Amino acid sequence: METSRASGLGTRRVLIVDDDWVIRHCIAETLREEGYEPLTAAHGAEALAVLRAGAGQPDVILLDMHMPVMDGWAFAQEYRRLPGPHAPIVVITAAHDARERVLEIGADGVLPKPFDLDQVIDAVQRCLEASRPG
């Protein structure tokens, strides 16, 4: 399992925006083990700061919806105002109508709580495959 699934394409960055430390940490560390470069933020405003800090643009964004300071809806709106290209967004939500959230912000995928780490990896891979040119 030491080989990176993202290898051969350069290290892919995944921005994880979630106010829950345990969820954020587990996802970030697992993605790191899978060969991705995780970036983390506890809310939308922090995520925008991470993007502006020039740590590199993410290839996928995992976005929780209910967060303090700046929620997922507001972040998605602000993010789309930034100059492109824009990374696909995967929504993290406890809402029963998870697919509604996808439509609301024009996301590319959804992780309905509670989810597995395998589902996180699958969702990230699917987004990268879909956005791969050609």
Next chain:
Amino acid sequence: MTERHSASRRAQDVNLRHILTAIADGVVVVDREGTVCFANPASEALFGRRAGELIGDQFGFPLVAGATTDLEVVGRSGRPATVEMQVVQTIWEGQRAWLASLRDITERKRAEAERAELYRVQAAREEAERALQARDEFLAVAAHELKTPLTRLRLSTQRALRHIERVDLMLPVVVADALLLVDRESEHIDRLVTQLLDLSRIENGTFSLSPAETDLVPLVEGVVAHLRGAGQPELAVRLPREPLLARVDPRVFGQVVASLVANAVRYSPPDSRVEIELVRDDRAAGGREARLAVLDRAPMAGLEYEPGLFDRPVGPLHSYFAGTGIGLYVSRRMVELQGGRVEVERVGGEGARIVVAVPVAA
């Protein structure tokens, strides 16, 4: 002059008596001593006595001029009746007297009582429905609140398990077993939470389906593969070689399969075998159908698989969790909402066979 006057007066009295004899309401005239001095035929029926018997007798009911009172009497037929009495003061044969007009309101009273009872039953039903709705709302909120801690629990456990696998860590069996158990049980709680939410949505009619032509073969195969685990009953699967297309919501159908298989696994001894079979039946009575059978050897089967097993659990909340009630009820409703049916039969007193049948697409 006086004679003419009294003659006309007599004529008036006769007219009055004619009127009193003809009207449907009972009329009784009572003098100041409380003695009945006139009773019309309608009053005979009310009191069950002839006018001749009433006249000269004590009336027996208190009389208040201008008041309306209800009297409970026994009519001619011997049946109790309710009579509404209105009293006015009058002059009868030159003396002050009371005139009581009496109306049988037994029917009206009965209708009123019926209406009140109907209203009471309806109010009780509405109250029960409100209570059910409140319970379903509570379940939905509670289930929603459980999702985030459950996600944290699952991710932490899975991360630990992945780490152990990555670094090939040798853990004491007791620790490894405990981690696997936490992982498996959190999945079970996850299923229960989802079922609670689905239940509340099924009950209030907001459960939505996205049916699509679905090949059941890989769907069943995938669900069963996910439920395999060490130290559990063996899962023996028989699937058709060809695709088996049915118009179902794949997510919901997968949930039903997972619920039934997980249930069979949970209640069967670890060294037993749970058989899962998917077949196409082109000669079913209700049209061509796909049938999924889950056969277990749960020793409690004789007790567990009673009729009504798939009915809505009605007991207090704790009975939801005591057994298998909620999952099976939700499964049944989900299958029915997709035009299918669920059947259960006991097998030789030591196991059960649950069959889910859905119409095939073509």
